[in-house]
Amino acid sequence: MENKAPGGVSDYKSSGVDVEQGDRLVDWIKTQKPTGPHQNVVSGIGGFSALFKLDLKKYPQPILVSCTDGVGTKVRLAVELNRVKPTGVDLVAMCVNDMITCGADPLFFLDYFATSKLNLDQAQEFLAGVLDGLRESNCHLIGGETAEMPGHYKDKDYDCAGFCVGAVNESDVIDGKDLATGDIAVGISSSGFHSNGYSLIRKLFEKDAEKFADLLMTPTRIYVGLVSELKSKMKIKAMAHITGGGITGNIPRVMKVNTSLKVQRWPWPDSFRELQKRSGLSPKEMLETFNCGVGYVIFCDKKDLETVISASAEMGWSSWPIGYVVDRNGPAEVLI
Numbered sequence: 001m002e003n004k005a006p007g008g009v010s011d012y013k014s015s016g017v018d019v020e021q022g023d024r025l026v027d028w029i030k031t032q033k034p035t036g037p038h039q040n041v042v043s044g045i046g047g048f049s050a051l052f053k054l055d056l057k058k059y060p061q062p063i064l065v066s067c068t069d070g071v072g073t074k075v076r077l078a079v080e081l082n083r084v085k086p087t088g089v090d091l092v093a094m095c096v097n098d099m100i101t102c103g104a105d106p107l108f109f110l111d112y113f114a115t116s117k118l119n120l121d122q123a124q125e126f127l128a129g130v131l132d133g134l135r136e137s138n139c140h141l142i143g144g145e146t147a148e149m150p151g152h153y154k155d156k157d158y159d160c161a162g163f164c165v166g167a168v169n170e171s172d173v174i175d176g177k178d179l180a181t182g183d184i185a186v187g188i189s190s191s192g193f194h195s196n197g198y199s200l201i202r203k204l205f206e207k208d209a210e211k212f213a214d215l216l217m218t219p220t221r222i223y224v225g226l227v228s229e230l231k232s233k234m235k236i237k238a239m240a241h242i243t244g245g246g247i248t249g250n251i252p253r254v255m256k257v258n259t260s261l262k263v264q265r266w267p268w269p270d271s272f273r274e275l276q277k278r279s280g281l282s283p284k285e286m287l288e289t290f291n292c293g294v295g296y297v298i299f300c301d302k303k304d305l306e307t308v309i310s311a312s313a314e315m316g317w318s319s320w321p322i323g324y325v326v327d328r329n330g331p332a333e334v335l336i
Contacts, residue, residue, distance in 0.1 A: 021118045021120060022118060022146050022148070024120060025118065025120060025123050025124070025127075025146055026045060026046060026146075028120075028124055028127075029045055029127060029141070030045060030046070032131055033131070033135070034140070035109075035131055035134035035135045035137075035138075035139060035140055035141050036107075036108070036134060036135075036137075036138050036139045036140035036141075038140065040052055040053045040054070040055060040107070040140075041053075041108070041140055041142060044140075044141075044142045044143060045141070045142070045143055045144070047143075049143070050108070050110070050142040050143035052107065052108050052140075052142060052165075054107075054167060059167045059168070059169055060169065061169045061170040061171055062167050062168075062169065062170075063104075063167065063168050063169070063170050063173060064165060064166070064167055065099055065102060065104040065165070065166045065167065065168060066163070066164065066165050066166075067095045067096070067098045067099045067163075067164045067166075068095065068161065068162065068163045068164070069091070069094035069095050069098065069161070069162055070091070070094070070159070070160060070161045070162070071087045071090045071091050071094065071160055071195045072195055072196070072198055072199070072244075073198040073199050073202060074087055074090060074195045074198045074217075075087055075158060075159055075160065076198070076202060077198065077202060077209065077216055077217065078217065079156050079157060079158070080209065081209060081210065081213045081216070081217060083213065083217040084122055084125045084126045084129070084158075085125045085126065085128055085129040085132075086129060086217045086218065086219040087126065087129060087160065087195070087219075088125075088126045088127060088128060088129020088130040088131075088132070088133065088160075089129040089130070089132055089133040089219035089220065089222075090129075090133075090194070090195040090219050090220045091111065091129075091130060091133070091160050091161075091162040092109065092129075092130055092133030092134055092136075092137060092139070092162060092164075092222065093133055093194070093195075093219065093220035093221065093222045094162065094194075094195060094220060094243065095109065095162045095163070095164040096109075096133075096137045096139060096164055096166075096222060096224050097220070097222065097223050097224075097241040097243075097295075097296065098241050098243075099164055099166045100166075100223065100224055100227045100228075100239070100241075101174070101238075101239040101240060101241055101254065102168060102173055102174055102175060102239075103168045103172050103173055103174035103231065103236070104166040104167060104168035105138075105166050105167060105168065105228070106137050106138070106139035106164055106165075106166045106224060107139065107140065107165055107166050107167055108139060108140045108141070108142040108164070108165055109130075109134055109137075109139050109140065109141055109142065109162060109163065109164045109165075110141075110142060110143045110144050110145075110162070110163045110164075111127070111130050111141070111144040111145075111160065111161070111162050111163075112144060112145045112147070112160060112161040112162070112163075113126060113127070113144070113145070113146050113147070113158060113159075113160050114146075114147040114148075114149055114153065114158060114159050114160070115146075115147070115148060115149070115153055115156070115157065115158040115159075116148070116149065116150050116151075116152070116153035116154050116155060116156070116157055116158075117148060117150060118146060118148050119156060122156060122158070123146065126158070126160065129219065130162075133219075133222060136222045136224065136225065137222055137224040138224065139164065139166075139224075172231075174236055174237070174238060174239060175238070175254075176237065176238035176254045176255055176256055176299070177256065178235075178237050179237050179238055179255060179256055179259055179299060179325055180237075180325065181259070181325055181326060181327050182302065182324060182325060183237055183299050183300065183301060183302070183324065183325040184299070184300055184301070184302055184305050184321050184323075184324055184325075185251070185261055185297050185298070185299050185321070185322050185323045185324065185325070186297065186298045186299075186300065186305060186308045186309065186319055186320070186321055186322070187266055187293075187294035187296075187297055187319060187320050187321075187322035188223060188226065188294065188295060188296040188297070188298065188308075188312055188317060188319045189221075189269075189293060189294065189295065189312075189317045189318040189319060190220075190221055190242070190291045190293055190294060190295030190296075191218050191219065191220065191221040191295065192215060192218040192269075192271055193215075193216070193218070193271070193275075193290065193291075194220040194221070194242075194243070194291060194295060195220050196242075196243050196244045196246075196289075196290065196291065197244070197289050197290050200279065200289070201216065201275070204275065204278040204279055205278075215271055220295070221295050221296075221317075223241075223295070223296045225315070226296075226311060226312060226315055226317075227239065227298075229311055230298065230307065230308060230311055233307055233311070234300060234304040234307050234308075235300070235301065235304070236298055236299070236300060237299040237300055237301070238254040238255065238298075238299040239254065239296065239297065239298050239299065240253065240254045240296070240297040241295075241296055242291040242294055242295055242296065242297065243291075245288070245289075246286070246287050246288050246289045246290050246291060246292070247263070247287040247288075247291065247292060247294065247322075247334060248284075248287050248288045248333070248334040248336070249288065250297075251297060251332075251334050252331070252332040252333050252334060254299075255325070255332035256332060257330070257331060257332060258327060258328065258329055258330065258332075259325055259326070259327060259328065259332055260325070260326055260328040260332055260333050260334065260335050261323045261324070261325060261326075261332075261333075261334050261335065262323050262324055262325075262326045262335045263287075263322060263323040263334055263335060263336050264321065264322060264323050264324075266293065266294065266320040266321075266322050267293070267320070268292050268293050269293045272286065272290060272292050272293055275290065283336075284336055287334070287336065294320075294322060297322065299325070305321060
């Protein structure tokens, strides 16, 4: 006679966790096109841990850099609109865009995907986004974790987290120490809302999210290629990734004490004007919350401004001077 627990549960699968489905997902990942230089991967997906061999010829003074992030409540919209893949790209972008601000190159990435019951189509769609983002970042997917958590998540609910490791030579670290009065901050255009502010955005578009699905689910732009090119052409003095906290919250993080950024106007995309109209936020409040069309900021000497603008244009992106560095006693801040 089979011994069953209360409720008729007799094994792990009947409790809602399908290990075999997870194995099938791992097998699928192994068949996908590599996302980065594989010669440094000693062992990757499928083991208890992953091993990576650092290229000491390229990084003779290695500083390892680590980043972790998630996608926030944009995953709620992804479920409601059945558009999961963009959040995979978002996950990569949120990590690698943070990493490159110090001059580092992304090396490898791990993802965490948790759901109520593993739906292979949904998980593959999400991971297809992760893989696309990593190929654009020349970064290797070296491992990850898929978790089924019935009773914690419901139906097609899911959440995700990303973990990235990179490297930079100690002499090449970009930390804002060379920022000087008169240096220019160049704003590189965002692809939209990226994955910030969605607790508010969801409420503002609650009644017509389907109509604006393309706008709401546009994935975060990845700036790895642009920054890599610019590092070989000019001196970058500081960089900021515009995430939660908007323009005013992120830029001071890379500036020195007793300096501030005097902001000047740039053309806000129509999507952010619509957001402002629906929310009633003041221009200052918008800058404190959203990227307002600027997803990444590069600080440079005036003579290098055109180099940044030209390189951005070659990628099909707009860019503008959004302000200049001024002396000011006290903590760094954005002056509007």
